[in-house]
Amino acid sequence: MRNLTNISEISGFIWGIADSVLRGAYKRNEYQKVILPFTVLKRFDSVLEYSKKDVVDTYEANKDKIEFIDPILNAKAVDENGEELGFYNYSRFDFKTLLQDPDNIEENIKFYIESFSKNVKDILENFDIEKQIAKLSKANNLYLLIKKFNETNLGLSPKNISNHDMGTIFEELIRKFSETSNEEAGEHFTPRDVVKLMTELLFVGEEQTSGSIKLVYDPACGTGGMLTSCKEFITKSNPDMDVVLYGQEINDEIYAICKADMLMKGEEADYIKGPSSTLSDDQLSSNKFDYMISNPPYGRDWEQDKEIVTKEAEEDGFDGRFGAGLPRKSDGQLLFIQHMISKMKDNGKSRIAVITNGSPLFTGDAGSGESNIRKWIFENDYLEALIALPDQLFFNTGIGTYVWVLTNEKTPQREGKVQLIDAREEYTGMRKSLGSKRHTITNESIDKIIDTYKDFSEGDNVKIFYNEDFGYTKITVERPMQLNYQVTPERLENLYSYSAFKKLAESKSKDLETKIAEEEKGKKQQEAIKEALLTIGDDLYTDWDTFETKVKQALNQFDLKPAFIKNVIEKLSEHDDTAEYVTDKKGKPKADSNLRDTEKIPLVQNIDDYFEDEVLKYYSDAWFEDKKNKIGYEINFTQYFYVYEQPRPLEEIEADINKVTAEIQELLK
Known part of the structure; x- marks a missing residue:
C-alpha cells in the first residue's frame, strides 16, 4: 500500500479516523479534542524516529549518573542532517511498540508522553491529552485509534511531509472541525x-x-x-x-x-x-x-x-x-x-x-x-x-x-x-x-x-x-424654539408620553390590593389634571409666557413641581414658524431639540463658510456652538470608488413586469 503524501489525502485519511473510531464515544464537534493532539503526537513520533535509539540508549546509560540530562538528550535527538531537533523522547515506546502490549496500552502511552522533553509536554498539556486518553481507554477505543494512526500508508515523517505541508494539514483539519462545530x-x-x-x-x-x-x-x-x-x-x-x-x-x-x-x-x-x-x-x-x-x-x-x-x-x-x-x-x-x-x-x-x-x-x-x-x-x-x-x-x-x-x-x-x-x-x-x-x-x-x-x-x-x-468636524446645528400651544383632546393624549405623568398611575407595591388602589388613585389624578387643563379652552396661543400663566392657574390645586409644568406645556405644543421665539431668562432664544441637526464638514473646508452656504441659506436664524464641535475620522471606501450607473428605462422595467405578470396568470390557470 502506497504512502499518502498528498496534503488533501492525508487530512482526509485522518478525518476518516475520527469518523470510524470516535463515533459514539464522542460527538462530531468533539472529534478535534482527540484527533488534533494525536496528529501532533504522531508527527513528533515520526520526526524523532531517526535518532530514537540513540536517545533511548543515552538515557538508559546516564539516567542514574547525571541529574540534568536534558542537554545531553537534546544533543542526541537530531534529524538526518545531524541538526538538533530541540526536543526528545527517552521512552522505549513509540506508536509501533505501543501496539505490542494492548492490555497495558493506557499506562504505556502515559509513560511515553511523560518521557518527552518539557517543551513538548507543555504542548500536550494544553490539549488536555491525558483526559482524552482516559476517556478513550474507558470506551475501548485507545488501541484502535493508535492502530489507525499507525497505518503504513499514513506517512507523517519529514521524508514524506515537509514542515510547511504539515502546517497546512493542521489547518485543513481545523477547518473541517470548525465547520462541524460552527466556529x-x-x-x-x-x-x-x-x-x-x-x-x-x-x-x-x-x-x-x-x-x-x-x-x-x-x-x-x-x-x-x-x-x-x-x-x-x-x-x-x-x-x-x-x-x-x-x-x-x-x-x-x-x-x-x-x-x-x-x-x-x-x-x-x-x-x-x-x-x-x-x-x-x-x-x-x-x-x-x-x-x-x-x-x-x-x-x-x-x-x-x-x-x-x-x-x-x-x-x-x-x-x-x-x-x-x-x-x-x-x-x-x-x-x-x-x-x-x-x-x-x-x-x-x-x-x-x-x-x-x-x-x-x-x-x-x-x-x-x-x-x-x-x-x-x-x-x-x-x-x-x-x-x-x-x-x-x-x-x-x-x-x-x-x-x-x-x-x-x-x-x-x-x-x-x-x-x-x-x-x-x-x-x-x-x-x-x-x-x-x-x-x-x-x-x-x-x-x-x-x-x-x-x-x-x-x-x-x-x-x-x-x-x-x-477627517471632518461634526457641528450641532440649533434652531430656535417656536411653538404654538393649545389644549385639545388629541394633544392631551401626548401627556402619556411624559414619564412623570405616566408614573402617576403606577405602583411599586407588592401587595395586590394596595397596588390596585394606588393605580386607581393615580388614574383619577391623571384625569383630574386633564379636566383642569380643559378649563383653559381650546384657544391657540403663540407665546410661551402667556400660555404658561394659564396652565399654572389651571393646575394650581395639584401642587406640581415647575419641571412637571414645563413638560406639560411642551406636550401641549407644536412647532410653528410664525410663533414667538421661546427665550431663556437672558432673553436668548432656546434651542428646539426636535429641530436639532448635525452637519459633517470636511476638515479641509472652512466651517463658517460651509455654515453660511449650506445652512444659513435655508434657515437664517440657525446657529452652532464651537464648544460642541467634534472632530471625527472615517473611511467610506465604497463611496470613493462609486461609479454611477444609469437606471434602466421605465419602458424596459414595465415590459419585464408585464411579462412576469403574464407568466403568473398563466400558472394560475
Missing part, C-alpha cells in the same frame, strides 16, 4: 492566498541586510501560518537573514498546534505565548518588532478583557496600548490595531499588515472610541495603504475584508497620504468551494495588487488622499 469566521487561521498577499504587502520595498536580525510578531497567531510565511519570504530573498518569530494565541488547542509546529520547524517555540488573550494579558509586553502581521477575530466581544483593558486605558493613557480610545464592546479589532502600533520600534522602522472587516473603517460617530482611534492613526501618519479584498475568501464567512498597511516611517512620497486600492474584483472562482470560500486570489492577481501598490499613482481602482481628507 466563528476566521477563528483560527487565514487562507494561504490571503496570507501570501499580506506577506508581500508587508515587505514591499524592504531591503533585507545580510547578518541582521528581524523580529516578526502576530498577536493572534492561530496555527502560526502568517509567521511562517513571513520567515519563508525573507529567507528566500536573503538566506543569511536571521528571522525570529513571536506570537500569542488565546485558544489552548490552537496554541498547542502552533507551538508544536514551531518546535518541529526548529523555531524558538517559547516565543509563542499563551493560551491567553493578547488584549488583557500581553505576554510580550516589553517587546518591539520590525514586522507585524495578523488576522484578529472579526466582531468578537471583548467583554472578558474589558476590566483590564479599560484600566490600562484610563491609568496609562498613551503610555499604554489603548490611549487613543476604546471601541464598542462588541468588536475589538481596533484594539488589536492599537496594540500592534504600540509594538512599533521607538528608534527604528516597523511595518504592520493586518486584515479586518469593514467595521473599523467607519463604525462610530465623531467623538466615539472608534473615531478617536482612527483620528490618532491619521494624525500620527501611520496608515500607508488600505486594500479592499474580494468577498468569499474565507472558509467560514463570505464578508468583504480589508488589509491595512501601517508604518512609523513612510517614504517621502507617501508622507501625509493614504493609498486606497480597490481589489474587490481580483479573484478567481474555485472549482470546488471550501465552506464559504468560493473565491481565491491568484498569484497573477497578487502580483497586480503589489505592482499597483508600488506604482503609487491614481487610476480607476486606486485613489490617493491626504490624511486630512478622511
Whole structure:
C-alpha cells in the first residue's frame, strides 16, 4: 500500500479516523479534542524516529549518573542532517511498540508522553491529552485509534511531509472541525492566498541586510501560518537573514498546534505565548518588532478583557496600548490595531499588515472610541495603504475584508497620504468551494495588487488622499424654539408620553390590593389634571409666557413641581414658524431639540463658510456652538470608488413586469 503524501489525502485519511473510531464515544464537534493532539503526537513520533535509539540508549546509560540530562538528550535527538531537533523522547515506546502490549496500552502511552522533553509536554498539556486518553481507554477505543494512526500508508515523517505541508494539514483539519462545530469566521487561521498577499504587502520595498536580525510578531497567531510565511519570504530573498518569530494565541488547542509546529520547524517555540488573550494579558509586553502581521477575530466581544483593558486605558493613557480610545464592546479589532502600533520600534522602522472587516473603517460617530482611534492613526501618519479584498475568501464567512498597511516611517512620497486600492474584483472562482470560500486570489492577481501598490499613482481602482481628507468636524446645528400651544383632546393624549405623568398611575407595591388602589388613585389624578387643563379652552396661543400663566392657574390645586409644568406645556405644543421665539431668562432664544441637526464638514473646508452656504441659506436664524464641535475620522471606501450607473428605462422595467405578470396568470390557470 502506497504512502499518502498528498496534503488533501492525508487530512482526509485522518478525518476518516475520527469518523470510524470516535463515533459514539464522542460527538462530531468533539472529534478535534482527540484527533488534533494525536496528529501532533504522531508527527513528533515520526520526526524523532531517526535518532530514537540513540536517545533511548543515552538515557538508559546516564539516567542514574547525571541529574540534568536534558542537554545531553537534546544533543542526541537530531534529524538526518545531524541538526538538533530541540526536543526528545527517552521512552522505549513509540506508536509501533505501543501496539505490542494492548492490555497495558493506557499506562504505556502515559509513560511515553511523560518521557518527552518539557517543551513538548507543555504542548500536550494544553490539549488536555491525558483526559482524552482516559476517556478513550474507558470506551475501548485507545488501541484502535493508535492502530489507525499507525497505518503504513499514513506517512507523517519529514521524508514524506515537509514542515510547511504539515502546517497546512493542521489547518485543513481545523477547518473541517470548525465547520462541524460552527466556529466563528476566521477563528483560527487565514487562507494561504490571503496570507501570501499580506506577506508581500508587508515587505514591499524592504531591503533585507545580510547578518541582521528581524523580529516578526502576530498577536493572534492561530496555527502560526502568517509567521511562517513571513520567515519563508525573507529567507528566500536573503538566506543569511536571521528571522525570529513571536506570537500569542488565546485558544489552548490552537496554541498547542502552533507551538508544536514551531518546535518541529526548529523555531524558538517559547516565543509563542499563551493560551491567553493578547488584549488583557500581553505576554510580550516589553517587546518591539520590525514586522507585524495578523488576522484578529472579526466582531468578537471583548467583554472578558474589558476590566483590564479599560484600566490600562484610563491609568496609562498613551503610555499604554489603548490611549487613543476604546471601541464598542462588541468588536475589538481596533484594539488589536492599537496594540500592534504600540509594538512599533521607538528608534527604528516597523511595518504592520493586518486584515479586518469593514467595521473599523467607519463604525462610530465623531467623538466615539472608534473615531478617536482612527483620528490618532491619521494624525500620527501611520496608515500607508488600505486594500479592499474580494468577498468569499474565507472558509467560514463570505464578508468583504480589508488589509491595512501601517508604518512609523513612510517614504517621502507617501508622507501625509493614504493609498486606497480597490481589489474587490481580483479573484478567481474555485472549482470546488471550501465552506464559504468560493473565491481565491491568484498569484497573477497578487502580483497586480503589489505592482499597483508600488506604482503609487491614481487610476480607476486606486485613489490617493491626504490624511486630512478622511477627517471632518461634526457641528450641532440649533434652531430656535417656536411653538404654538393649545389644549385639545388629541394633544392631551401626548401627556402619556411624559414619564412623570405616566408614573402617576403606577405602583411599586407588592401587595395586590394596595397596588390596585394606588393605580386607581393615580388614574383619577391623571384625569383630574386633564379636566383642569380643559378649563383653559381650546384657544391657540403663540407665546410661551402667556400660555404658561394659564396652565399654572389651571393646575394650581395639584401642587406640581415647575419641571412637571414645563413638560406639560411642551406636550401641549407644536412647532410653528410664525410663533414667538421661546427665550431663556437672558432673553436668548432656546434651542428646539426636535429641530436639532448635525452637519459633517470636511476638515479641509472652512466651517463658517460651509455654515453660511449650506445652512444659513435655508434657515437664517440657525446657529452652532464651537464648544460642541467634534472632530471625527472615517473611511467610506465604497463611496470613493462609486461609479454611477444609469437606471434602466421605465419602458424596459414595465415590459419585464408585464411579462412576469403574464407568466403568473398563466400558472394560475
